[in-house]
Amino acid sequence: MAPLTDLYHLTMAYGHWRAGRHRAPAAAELFFRRGPFRGSFALGAGLAEGLRCLRAFRFSAADVAYLRSVLPSTTEDAFFDYLATLDASEVTLSAVPEGSVVFARVPFLQVKGPLLVVQLLETTLLCLVSYASLVATNAARFRLLAGPDMKLMEMGLRRAQGPDGALSASKYSYIGGFDYTSNVLAGKLYGIPVRGTIAHSFIMSFTSLEEVQPRELPPLAGGEPVDLVALAESWLGQVCELLQTPPEKANRGELAAFVSYAIAFPQDFQGLLDTYCVRRSGLPNFCAVALALHQLGYRAIGVRLDSGDLAQQSKEIRQVLRACGAHFQVPWFETILIAVSNDISEQSLEEFSREGSEIDMIGVGTNLVTCPLQPSLGCVYKVGVAALCPAWLVEVNGSPCLKLTEDEEKVTIPGTKTMYRLYDAAGHPFMDLMALEEEPSPSTGQELAVRVLGQLREASKVVPTAVEPLHRTYFRDGQVRGATLRMVALESSLELTRWGLRLGGQHPTWTWSCISILQVCELLPSLPEVAMTERLHHLLTELLQASQ
């Protein structure tokens, strides 16, 4: 993992080493300056990968040989010898637990150790954490919009940045609140439930009922196999009569594909309805096969739509399923799952909600995994060396001659910090507080003066009912500590509910019809707050004045 970094870290490492500063105690904080997707929050994720990277951090002999070939020829041999001895055993990493809600400006990862190693970890950790957090956040936004009862499936394998991007997408979508993935390897590696339906190509590979092979299926309860082709055909006549659609418009290849699939998966029959006309072909054919299966004791499980006005069609489909269920006395028929896909975005979910729908399950691919609204989280990793430079971590982020006080957002908050999450009497978090490491922890039940970011000029008073350190130590003395490499699916959504989080931007703050575990549903305009202690604020002010 060690060579997974930008070259300039190695040239700078040599600079530090030559200057004898390579073992200076340093600390780094990883954070983002603005919430992604114009929202206020992100889910911090990628911690497990970060820990794996720390454990494996080492330059092999081959790595060192390669570095010799690319660093300037004036680089001293002893530096390469030193690189070959490096590991992360002197590094301590603390972080928010995987999948936690984090806000802009609050470090969600802290790294302490010798300057050279802390510096070398910058790009690697940014690479491992940024996309993980971005896609987890994106997934959480879909979850918030879809509501707690909707089944959400990630299906972005073919659109991600290669296998690893796709696996990350599956994993962190699950952490962000999705239920399933289509990616078999992600299922195998991470234990995420996998789901799949059927593709247009399968349906189009059949043109007539003669192709169905085998044609027979025994009833669920046992007994003589029945010709399912003939049975489905006879049901098709009845369904078409009920629906008043011409039987000759029901595509025979599609019926053949449905029957063939039903014989292969009698207890898991699903139909993809839109290869041909949904109303006159896909739906009658599906109902005919599902009713034939029912006659043999089996239940179909679902349908999928992949084009057109999905919300409107889902309502029409539900109507037909109800009508069939009532007419043919198959009560479960109306509960058949309706799944949709086709370039689903946040906007689609808003439309489904606005128009009403009968959709039970949504598959999201491209707009989940590529995060087109903001394809990178823009995390930064700020390294400081307290002993060498008391003002470390205050910086101007590149804008030359900027008056530091002009743009609060661009001022990095100084010092090595401890972060606390403050809770109100109802047990809901209401503030993340940054304090200097040497400050005592805030006391519960006592009034505390804080400076809220964005309103730094005036102190506010808060009284936390409970105070929790935001970070835990996950890596120390070369060992991973804590058992939080597990998947935390849906806990994130639970956490989101306890904050009253907005999606931000152009999203209407509409109210959900369901009252549920996701009380965020109400989408109140209460922006969560981030604050710093008076002492930290004092240090910041001093440093800003000193740098004028």
Next chain:
Amino acid sequence: MAPLTDLYHLTMAYGHWRAGRHRAPAAAELFFRRGPFRGSFALGAGLAEGLRCLRAFRFSAADVAYLRSVLPSTTEDAFFDYLATLDASEVTLSAVPEGSVVFARVPFLQVKGPLLVVQLLETTLLCLVSYASLVATNAARFRLLAGPDMKLMEMGLRRAQGPDGALSASKYSYIGGFDYTSNVLAGKLYGIPVRGTIAHSFIMSFTSLEEVQPRELPPLAGGEPVDLVALAESWLGQVCELLQTPPEKANRGELAAFVSYAIAFPQDFQGLLDTYCVRRSGLPNFCAVALALHQLGYRAIGVRLDSGDLAQQSKEIRQVLRACGAHFQVPWFETILIAVSNDISEQSLEEFSREGSEIDMIGVGTNLVTCPLQPSLGCVYKVGVAALCPAWLVEVNGSPCLKLTEDEEKVTIPGTKTMYRLYDAAGHPFMDLMALEEEPSPSTGQELAVRVLGQLREASKVVPTAVEPLHRTYFRDGQVRGATLRMVALESSLELTRWGLRLGGQHPTWTWSCISILQVCELLPSLPEVAMTERLHHLLTELLQASQ
């Protein structure tokens, strides 16, 4: 690699297997329907990964055990036994060479073999090829806009979808025409030249000249080491006098960082100019150190800017370098490389070109690797089984009841095809022609009737001076064939020049000032053309009529 697929391919595979169709000869074509980024072309890439996947295509015992646990319990044991025996030894893959120009609708990968395997490869190949092609295309667009002489460096490691996404970005940016990557691992694995400069954090880790350690540097030609701190300080006075900037505004920490870096890399000294004020600090400090180095026989190599108006500043910097060079009689000073970074996009490159600049090297990260203008290529993979369904590969792409002739773009072109690239007398390609596999190859020098896509109603006549099959066979009988796994950097750009390709969309069709190997510079409005033979067109027409 085999489990890197969507679950529905495995359920459908079972469907085919149950129906005894799993070994039916099938063929698939991989293509995109529209050029990405509103342009007309893409570079086909990812072939090497695709071939690796074919070679390794196998379900391990653990894979099969996992599949048993997720497929419906009614799935027959014999199917899993069959899966355990599968490999890609009966698959033949042909494709355009890695990095070739490809157009919408023209398959750039063809896969033939038993239906079940061909089907199972769909998502895997899409995953491996789509992002590779997208980022190679994106890189080529940057190259076209930047011109042939600009040095382009990929630096997207921290913004990509994890390590693998980042490595793909480095590799395929290089194939698309970039010169360098910042990613050390990509350099090591793929032999891409790596480059790096210096970061703000390094500069900010110094606050005073006392911190410089060691302070001395021997002259290049040998001799007594000289105190470079003192020497740089004395040069700073002279530079500030020449530039008429107050010496006290030159940040001492920055000067210390520059001197320290120069002592570490006397032959490779680079300065990052915008940690503090470029004009009053970064530039005087850099010039002072570079002149001190010059006095000892060394040449500084470059500066970098990471904020502000990059084009304007580059011109001011060049002026200062010229003035110093003239005044202090250091002629090479004016040729010092000016590198820029900071959220560079296609628009930035257009602005640089419009405003004029003195930029020599550009680092591109986020906008290269995340492809925000279009974060996925949207490739499709169409499988057909000729024996089962003569109309295979004609499809409606999901829009139900669509009249097939309404939207030419959505009609997939039928049949197993051979693609030819036609060249004019000047040796420039002017058309990609799709023919049925059984048709004879077009003859050179003979008039040929073709149907150009988008103008199918009328035949056009063309006379190719040379005809080349577009595809080569890269995999057959379980073996990779052909030696085209090598990197093809810049060949792609050369190929782009032979076509007269537009970037499309909102890009102005301005003319480059340079006449060079990249004659595409002229950016003529000649959209490359894609056509089909009369026989293929006849088949398409027949099938469209039959499906009415």
